[in-house]
Amino acid sequence: MATPSAVRALSVTTWRTSVRPWLALLLMGVAAFVLGVFFFATISQLYFWTTVAETVLFATAVNLLFGQTGMLSFGQAAYFGIGAYAVGLLVPRDLNPLLMLAISTLAGGLAAVVVGLITLRTTELVFAMLTLGFGMALYSITFHVQAVGGENGIVGIIAPHLFWIDLGDSHALWVFTTVVAGAGMAFLWVVAHSPFGRTLKMIRDDAARAENLGIPVFRYRLAAFTMSGAVCGLAGCLYAWAQNVASPDALFWTTSGTPVIVSLLGGTGFFFGPAVGAIVYVYATNTLSQMTPAWIFYVGVGFLVVVLLAPDGIVGGLQRLWHLRRRRRRIQT
Amino acid sequence: MNAVILPLVNGVAFAMLMFIVASGLTLIFGVMRVVNFAHGGFFALGAFLAFTLAAGRRLPFLEFALAALAAAIVCAFLGMIAEVLVFRRIYHMAHSRALLATYAVLLILQGSLVLFWGNNPRSQPLPSDFQHAVVILGVPAASYNLLLIGVGVVVGLYLWLQLTHTSVGRMVRAVAADRMMSASLGINVGLVFTGMFGVGVFLAGLGGALASPLFQLDSSLASTLVLESFAVVLVGGLGSVTGALIAALILGLLNSFLVAYDPALADFSLYLVMAGVLLVRPTGLLGPRVLESR
Numbered sequence: 274m275a276t277p278s279a280v281r282a283l284s285v286t287t288w289r290t291s292v293r294p295w296l297a298l299l300l301m302g303v304a305a306f307v308l309g310v311f312f313f314a315t316i317s318q319l320y321f322w323t324t325v326a327e328t329v330l331f332a333t334a335v336n337l338l339f340g341q342t343g344m345l346s347f348g349q350a351a352y353f354g355i356g357a358y359a360v361g362l363l364v365p366r367d368l369n370p371l372l373m374l375a376i377s378t379l380a381g382g383l384a385a386v387v388v389g390l391i392t393l394r395t396t397e398l399v400f401a402m403l404t405l406g407f408g409m410a411l412y413s414i415t416f417h418v419q420a421v422g423g424e425n426g427i428v429g430i431i432a433p434h435l436f437w438i439d440l441g442d443s444h445a446l447w448v449f450t451t452v453v454a455g456a457g458m459a460f461l462w463v464v465a466h467s468p469f470g471r472t473l474k475m476i477r478d479d480a481a482r483a484e485n486l487g488i489p490v491f492r493y494r495l496a497a498f499t500m501s502g503a504v505c506g507l508a509g510c511l512y513a514w515a516q517n518v519a520s521p522d523a524l525f526w527t528t529s530g531t532p533v534i535v536s537l538l539g540g541t542g543f544f545f546g547p548a549v550g551a552i553v554y555v556y557a558t559n560t561l562s563q564m565t566p567a568w569i570f571y572v573g574v575g576f577l578v579v580v581l582l583a584p585d586g587i588v589g590g591l592q593r594l595w596h597l598r599r600r601r602r603r604i605q606t
Numbered sequence: 607m608n609a610v611i612l613p614l615v616n617g618v619a620f621a622m623l624m625f626i627v628a629s630g631l632t633l634i635f636g637v638m639r640v641v642n643f644a645h646g647g648f649f650a651l652g653a654f655l656a657f658t659l660a661a662g663r664r665l666p667f668l669e670f671a672l673a674a675l676a677a678a679i680v681c682a683f684l685g686m687i688a689e690v691l692v693f694r695r696i697y698h699m700a701h702s703r704a705l706l707a708t709y710a711v712l713l714i715l716q717g718s719l720v721l722f723w724g725n726n727p728r729s730q731p732l733p734s735d736f737q738h739a740v741v742i743l744g745v746p747a748a749s750y751n752l753l754l755i756g757v758g759v760v761v762g763l764y765l766w767l768q769l770t771h772t773s774v775g776r777m778v779r780a781v782a783a784d785r786m787m788s789a790s791l792g793i794n795v796g797l798v799f800t801g802m803f804g805v806g807v808f809l810a811g812l813g814g815a816l817a818s819p820l821f822q823l824d825s826s827l828a829s830t831l832v833l834e835s836f837a838v839v840l841v842g843g844l845g846s847v848t849g850a851l852i853a854a855l856i857l858g859l860l861n862s863f864l865v866a867y868d869p870a871l872a873d874f875s876l877y878l879v880m881a882g883v884l885l886v887r888p889t890g891l892l893g894p895r896v897l898e899s900r
């Protein structure tokens with residue numbers, strides 16, 4: 274797989290001179306945006322942006338596997354769904370929402386360790402199929418077991434009070450969701466840019482060479498799979514609060530396809546690629562599904578175009594345009 | 607007797623249906639080395655086309671068979687068009703990226719089902735000659751299931767003869783074994799690819815058409831039954847038609863016997879068996895000795 278230049282290792286000087294200012298700018302922009310939505314958005318817009326926030330986190334977690342480690346899992350919906358169902362089952366206990374977040378994350382991570390231990394010793398294709406199989410096994414359990422609501426799932430999940438703040442209010446939930454998603458993103462950012470994250474890229478580019486250099490490839494892959502599963506569980510928890518439901522649909526294998534589509538759309542080689550992809554994807558599907566019941570047709574066409582013609586996604590395309598402009602300017606001067 | 611014969615007939619019939627669809631999938635993988643998610647889309651398309659060609663009416667067997675055959679042929683043509691337009695461009699890609707391209711085609715097909723047939727579920731009645739039960743050893747079994755078993759046997763035999771006893775089959779096996787060498791020996795590899803893709807999709811469409819009286823027809827058909835044929839192909843070994851037959855029989859019988867006791871367990875066992883077999887033998891029961899590693 275081609276590696277875009279943006280995923281090169283981060284040195285201390287590039288961090289000080291070129292990354293930190295951009296990141297600070299981005300953070301301020303996001304904070305301003307969160308407040309802007311909080312004060313001015315209608316309820317439906319709030320709902321839309323809350324969905325975007327979850328999707329950003331879910332897709333970025335999946336991209337830690339797909340983009341950074343080079344492993345295509347078709348079963349990440351399992352951990353997402355486990356997070357959602359964990360919240361659903363804990364509703365009667367009325368716990369602190371922070372504790373619920375922790376439990377969802379832990380549940381997603383634990384499930385991922387178990388599945389990872391079993392599936393990660395296989396090849397690329399078998400891995401994709403086995404993760405899909407485990408996800409669907411979980412789907413069929415939740416679909417048939419009445420204790421978790423059967424095919425309707427667990428309905429009426431409302432976020433509890435965080436100390437004195439009522440998270441059942443969609444304004445409060447929006448801010449809470451963005452803060453949690455932001456924390457999740459920060460965790461993934463640190464992982465992606467740590468020596469550990471760089472080793473994952475090496476494994477993606479040449480697993481045999483990494484193995485020969487003495488890197489325990491299996492353990493690194495397992496760690497990446499676990500982290501991804503844990504953050505997927507966190508995203509699932511946010512999803513359950515925003516949608517007020519944890520249904521088997523959240524576990525169905527096509528749910529696993531969505532974050533992969535989103536990542537490819539934005540650009541799998543960039544940390545913020547999935548985030549950009551998520552905004553475009555949620556906006557596009559929202560608009561399309563209001564216009565036509567066959568919206569999935571257009572999603573398919575768009576996705577196919579991206580896979581065939583734009584392998585580095587929207588961010589990659591923008592970056593190429595940017596470099597083109599700079600080169601032209603350099604030629605002119 | 608009742609508790610054994612009935613699940614046995616139903617299980618073998620379901621196995622044959624899975625085998626017809628899965629053999630197409632395994633042929634496409636064997637020759638082109640692409641795991642084709644779009645197969646489920648063509649399966650659903652075959653079912654809907656059969657429904658439209660039969661106008662949703664109860665037809666005598668011969669007319670229903672003609673409708674099913676026509677539906678499968680239309681699928682095959684669409685498949686060959688898709689091969690030329692899309693699939694050709696993904697053979698050289700990494701497995702995972704190619705997989706995603708086929709997933710995109712699945713979404714397109716699923717969307718077109720809604721585009722052309724709308725969101726209301728449809729149903730196709732059984733052909734009039736096959737709506738009654740046949741008594742086997744004192745147990746009444748659905749005659750349509752016997753028809754499915756018959757078609758499965760014919761398809762299996764035909765594929766086996768074609769692949770092992772004809773020059774076309776030899777050519778296909780040569781391309782599957784080594785495309786570069788085959789091309790340099792003068793075999794038109796592109797034509798074999800398009801043709802085999804057509805055959806594979808024909809089998810998906812045929813399976814869909816035969817399944818149309820058994821399932822509620824809506825667009826989710828594209829993403830449900832294909833998973834069972836995926837399990838069959840993986841358990842049997844990617845690329846092996848005989849393996850697909852054995853796996854289909856194992857999974858079909860397991861499924862039908864478990865359905866009699868606990869439906870939840872039936873779905874679950876499918877994935878459990880798949881995981882178990884793949885862990886012990888990552889290449890499946892009769893797959894190649896070594897799969898290309900990542």
